[in-house]
Amino acid sequence: MLSPTEYDQLDGLGMATLVASGQLTAAELCAAAIARAEAVNPRINAIILKLFEQAQQRATSDLPAGPFGGVPFLLKxxxxxxxxxxxxxxxxxxxxxxxxxxxxxxxxxxxAGVNILGKTNTPEFALLAVTEPALYGPCRNPWSLGHTPGGSSGGAAAAVAAGITPLAGAGDGGGSIRIPAACCGLFGLKPSRGRVPTGPEQGEKWQGAAVEHVLTRSVRDSAAMLDATQGPDVGAPYFLPQPERPYLEEVGRPPGRLRLGFTLAHPLGRPLHPECATAVREAASLLESLGHDVEEVPLPFDGRAVATAFLMLYFGETGASIVSLAKVLGRPARPADVEPTTWLLGLLGRTYSAADFAAARHTWNEHARRMGLFHEKYDLLLTPTLATPPVRIGELQPKPFEQKLLKVVNTFGLGGVIRRSGLVEKLAEQNLEKTPYTQLANLTGQPAMSVPLHWTADGLPCGVQFIARLGAEDVLFRLAGQLEQAQPWFSKRPSLAS
Known part of the structure; x- marks a missing residue:
C-alpha cells in the first residue's frame, strides 16, 4: 500500500516509471489519489465532479502505456x-x-496514459481570475483557506497543490494557467498559440487567445505532457514549427547565457505590491548568479491598450457564449440562467460594434510586433505574474451597491447606458489591476510561464513570469529546469498536503 508521504514525493513521471517497472500498480495510485481527495477536498472544494468508480475500473484494465501510464489526473x-x-x-x-x-x-x-479521477472547479465560463462560481461555491487555496487559488483554473491548481494529483488539465485565455500557478506555488506554462489542438469542434478558442495545457509541481511533467499533446489536429488554423527535440530533453539541457529584461512597472500605472517586486528582484539576482545577463527595462508594451483590447475580447466572447446557450437550453438564454456579472458582460458585448471589435483586434498584431522587436535584444521578459499575492475569498466579488446596480441593469437591459457611463471600465480595471501582466502573451500568442520562486512573509506563494518569443517553449523549459535545480520548490508543500 502506498503511504500518503510516499505518494506526495512522486511527480507524474515518477509514478509512471514505478508502474512501468511493476513496483506500483495503477490501482494503487488510484486508491492513493482518491484517499487524498477524500481527506482534503471537503476543505478546498477543488473537485466538483467525482469519477472515482470509473477511475478504479480503468486502473484495473489496460490503460495506454504512454509517458503517464496509470497516473491520476483531473480535467478542468x-x-x-x-x-x-x-x-x-x-x-x-x-x-x-x-x-x-x-x-x-x-x-x-x-x-498519454492518465487515469481521469474527476473534474475541477472553475468560475462561470472561466471568466475570472478567482474561482468562486455560484453553482459550486468558492475553491480555496491549500496554502491558506481564506485566500483564492486564482482562476480560472483554480480548482486544478488547488488539487495539485494539495497533492491530490501530480498534474491537472488547465486553460489560459488571459492568465488562467499562470495566475493559479502563482497563487498555489506551482509551475504553469501557457504554450504558444497553435502548439496544442483545440478541436474537434473549434479551430481556435477566444480568437486564438486561449490555449490549454496542464498545471504541475515539476517542470519535467509539464514538458513531457506537452510532448504528448503538441501538434495540430485536423483543420487547425495555426501551424508552428515542430520542436527540434522533445521538450522533456530540454529540461536538463543548459540554457546557455540568456539575455533577460525585467520590469517592475505596473501596466496600469498602479502600485506594485512589495512582495511581488521582491519576487522579481530575487529572481533577477538568481539569474545573474547563474550567469545570465539581466537588466531592468521600461515596460515594453502599452498596458492600457492591452487591457482595452483584452476587455473587448472578454465582452465579445462572453456575449457569444450566452448566445450559444440556446443550443443547449432550446431557447434564448435569460438573465436567471447565468450569474449577474456574466449577464452584464454579455450585454456589454452586444453594445459594441464589429468595427470596435476589429479595431481592438488590430492591437494584438501591433503588440506582437512590439514584442518581436523586444526579442531582437532580449531572449525573455521577466515580470511579476501578479501585481499582488493571492487575494482573500470574496474580495473581488461585487459590493452590495454594485449587486443592486447589476440587478437593475440586467432587468432592463441597460448595457449601453452602463457602457457610456464608464463604470464598467472602472470596475474592470479595478479587477485587472491585480492581474495586469498575463494578458499580453494571450493576445500576442507567445509562450509564457509562471515559476514559484518566492513565498511571502505570510507563507503565500508569489510567482514570477517569463515570456519568450513565439514558438520558444524550449527556451522556457531549459531555464525552468535550471531554476528548479538551483532553487527547488517541489518539496515546499502547504500543511494541508501533509
Whole structure:
C-alpha cells in the first residue's frame, strides 16, 4: 500500500516509471489519489465532479502505456469536454449538458496514459481570475483557506497543490494557467498559440487567445505532457514549427547565457505590491548568479491598450457564449440562467460594434510586433505574474451597491447606458489591476510561464513570469529546469498536503 508521504514525493513521471517497472500498480495510485481527495477536498472544494468508480475500473484494465501510464489526473470543467460526463463550465445553465465526444486534447491526454479521477472547479465560463462560481461555491487555496487559488483554473491548481494529483488539465485565455500557478506555488506554462489542438469542434478558442495545457509541481511533467499533446489536429488554423527535440530533453539541457529584461512597472500605472517586486528582484539576482545577463527595462508594451483590447475580447466572447446557450437550453438564454456579472458582460458585448471589435483586434498584431522587436535584444521578459499575492475569498466579488446596480441593469437591459457611463471600465480595471501582466502573451500568442520562486512573509506563494518569443517553449523549459535545480520548490508543500 502506498503511504500518503510516499505518494506526495512522486511527480507524474515518477509514478509512471514505478508502474512501468511493476513496483506500483495503477490501482494503487488510484486508491492513493482518491484517499487524498477524500481527506482534503471537503476543505478546498477543488473537485466538483467525482469519477472515482470509473477511475478504479480503468486502473484495473489496460490503460495506454504512454509517458503517464496509470497516473491520476483531473480535467478542468471548462474546455476539456469528456464524452458522457457533465460539462457545466461552472454555470447552472449547462448543468445538464453532457458532450457526446471527447475534445482532441482530452484524447491526447488519455493516450498519454492518465487515469481521469474527476473534474475541477472553475468560475462561470472561466471568466475570472478567482474561482468562486455560484453553482459550486468558492475553491480555496491549500496554502491558506481564506485566500483564492486564482482562476480560472483554480480548482486544478488547488488539487495539485494539495497533492491530490501530480498534474491537472488547465486553460489560459488571459492568465488562467499562470495566475493559479502563482497563487498555489506551482509551475504553469501557457504554450504558444497553435502548439496544442483545440478541436474537434473549434479551430481556435477566444480568437486564438486561449490555449490549454496542464498545471504541475515539476517542470519535467509539464514538458513531457506537452510532448504528448503538441501538434495540430485536423483543420487547425495555426501551424508552428515542430520542436527540434522533445521538450522533456530540454529540461536538463543548459540554457546557455540568456539575455533577460525585467520590469517592475505596473501596466496600469498602479502600485506594485512589495512582495511581488521582491519576487522579481530575487529572481533577477538568481539569474545573474547563474550567469545570465539581466537588466531592468521600461515596460515594453502599452498596458492600457492591452487591457482595452483584452476587455473587448472578454465582452465579445462572453456575449457569444450566452448566445450559444440556446443550443443547449432550446431557447434564448435569460438573465436567471447565468450569474449577474456574466449577464452584464454579455450585454456589454452586444453594445459594441464589429468595427470596435476589429479595431481592438488590430492591437494584438501591433503588440506582437512590439514584442518581436523586444526579442531582437532580449531572449525573455521577466515580470511579476501578479501585481499582488493571492487575494482573500470574496474580495473581488461585487459590493452590495454594485449587486443592486447589476440587478437593475440586467432587468432592463441597460448595457449601453452602463457602457457610456464608464463604470464598467472602472470596475474592470479595478479587477485587472491585480492581474495586469498575463494578458499580453494571450493576445500576442507567445509562450509564457509562471515559476514559484518566492513565498511571502505570510507563507503565500508569489510567482514570477517569463515570456519568450513565439514558438520558444524550449527556451522556457531549459531555464525552468535550471531554476528548479538551483532553487527547488517541489518539496515546499502547504500543511494541508501533509
Amino acid at each position: 470543467d471548462f474546455g476539456a469536454q469528456y464524452a458522457g460526463v457533465p460539462h457545466t463550465g461552472g454555470s447552472q445553465a449547462l448543468r445538464h449538458f453532457v458532450p457526446t465526444e471527447d475534445a482532441e486534447l482530452v484524447r491526447r491526454w488519455q493516450a
